[in-house]
Amino acid sequence: MYGMLLESVQHFVQLEYGEKIWQRALQMSECKYTVFSTHQVYPDHIMASLALSLAKITKKSYDSFMNFFGKCFVRFFSNYGYDATIKATGRYFTDFLESVDNIHSQFRLTYPKMKSPSMYLTEVDENGCVLIYRSTRHGFTHYVMGQLDEIAKDIYNLKLETSVLSTENKTISGQDITIVTFRLNFDNSQYILSKKAENAAHLETTRHLPPFACDLLLQLFPFAIVFNPALIIIGSGGKLVEVAGGKEKLLGQPVTKYFRLRRPKGINFTWKNTFYLKSVMFEVEILRVDLVTGNCERSDEESETLGENLSTREIEIDGKSISPYTLRRDSQPGLRNILLKGQMLYLSDITAMIYLCSPVINDISELPDQGLYLNDLNPHGLSKEMVLAGWQNSSKLQLMFDKAEQRATELENNYSLLNIWKSRGDDLLYSMIPKPVADRLRSGNSSLSTCESFDAVTVMFCELVGFNSSTVEDAMELVSTMNAVFSCFDSLMDTFNVYKVETVGQIYMAVCGAPERNENHARNITDVALCMVKHVKQLQIPSGTKVEVRIGVHSGPVVAGVVGIKVPRYCFFGDTVNTASRMQSTSEPGMVHISESTKLLLPEDPYLIKDRGAVKLKGKGEVETYWVFENTYFSDGTDGDAD
DSSP, X not given: OBHHHHHHHHHHHHHHHOHHHHHHHHHHXXXXXXXXXXXXXXXXXXXXXXXHHHHHHHTOOHHHHHHHHHHHHHHHGGGGTHHHHHHTTOSSHXXXXXXXXXXXXXXXXXXXXXXXXXXXXXXXXTTEEEEXXXXXXXXXXXXHHHHHHHHHHHTSOOOOEEEXXXXXXXXXXXXXXXXXXXXEESOOHHHHHHHHHHHHHHHHHHTTSOOOOHHHHHHHSTTOEEEOTTOBEEEEOHHHHHHHTSHHXXXXXXXXXXXXXXXXXXXXXXXXXXXXXXXXXXXXXXXXXXXXHOOOOOOXXXXXXXXHOGGGOOEEXXXXXXXXXXXXXXXXXXXXXXXXXXXXXXXXXXXXXXXXXXXXXXXXXXXXXXXOOGGGSXXXXXXXXXXXXXXXXXXXXXXXXXXXXXXXXXXXXXXXXHHHHHHHHHHHHHHHSOHHHHHHHHTTOOGGGGOEEEEXXXXXXXXXXXXXXSSHHHHHHHHHHHHHHHHHHHHHHGGXXXXXXXXXXXXXXXXXXXXXOOTTHHHXXXXXXXXXXXXXXXXXXXXXXXXXXXXXXXXXXXXEEEEOSSSOEEXXXXXXXXXXHHHHHTOOTTOEEEEHHHHHHSOSSSEEEEEEEEEEETTTEEEEEEEEEEGGXXXXXXXXXXX
């Protein structure tokens, strides 16, 4: 489907449900597109997936959203002026319903890849009509109902009640087609009265006109076909005879032998269908291969294969095997199938149907492939002028379409890059500032609002020891080693719900309990500290340098907030931070040094805590401190002394 249908969905979902709901629907439906281009073709399943996702989010039904999408499209295409086409179709809603197929045919000039459905009326009365809907798409019944309801209300000021009489799936010409019969109830009395008056005026006018020969119609429409109720061809236009290679090939033959019905979709080429669908525009394809070879023993699938794969097939003429392209090189008429478009008209005096039609020529370059010339087109119509005008404007339009598609592709790529860089920016931001704090700043709050006091957190300082960076080589080795060790530490932080504050030189600082409050802050910091000691011993340093750490831990109140404009940081302040730093500086390699306040917060079971004795801390004097170990520490016979 074209992007305009999905544009309408996006616009009105965002308008009525909000941007957050739309983004959630895109995520749930796994839609890789964040923006839709009007003239770009997208997979059909996207709309159904969006409707299903929105139904889950809003707790509404899937059918209600498909109905809503149909109404959205009718509201949306008014921005492109397409509502004027509907208003110009006829005075009454029934006129529009009878011309839906014709409108779709005209739109295919702008949207050549459009897979439009086929619609026609079978019963019309004062209370409404019966509409037959045929489409290769499945699951769009309520979408069509929404469109019809919105058109009836907004354009024709009618109250429409739609019900589904029947739904069936058929396979016709190798295509799975959904056929839905609708009963449309509305006030149709004015249309019925106008038709009665029109028929009376027609009878009064034609009463004074003498009859004329059917040959005159065949001269006016050189591609016309006349066939009887048995679908036997009893007459054809002169140009059609030239294409067929003589009257003897067409007259007396079934019309289905050399012609295939392309539109209306999902119906067979029968007398009944052509008689009751006279108001519908018919598209009939001339099967050129069968006309040249005389082959008629084929199925619909074989006909389609023969008509579309001429490049891989050779035909036999006068006992010689010749490819279609050889014929073209020899200036013979082209063998490409010709598409005829026109109306079926019933001739009551001879009990026959005449197909008044003209070839569909999209561009002047198609004439040689079809073996046609401008003089073959109807002299009284505008076919020649349209072909020439299309040839003059097609290059400009093609250039515009190519540029539009290129820009749409570039825009889509830019949106993908934007998402990638946004994700990288988020990762960088969250590495400097905690996610809850960063989200608060993004919502418009000032940096002062991030300043908070925390009654109980645990702060850890860890220092790498055993380095000598007196030379450049030593400094490079130090940087490489620090990168390996600190990267290992970073991977441990999320595991224990600990926030890494910063690294200054060889010092690594981490906090638990802020900005997200956590009752187990002391235990989490102790666990990660013990893991850091263990991982450093097991870590393979490329240079072979032996690395050790000394860690200090202290618990207490702090104040935290975002500081700085360039490279802002989430910093911690207070005596707790200073004490933790002193605990680290008085620790020893391979040991975790904790204060008494931290010890009181730790359970006894998973740890072995040994009294270190009084330690002199700067600004604190003599303070009682402790070593903490895992239970497995002493199981190997180690006494745990740090002396």
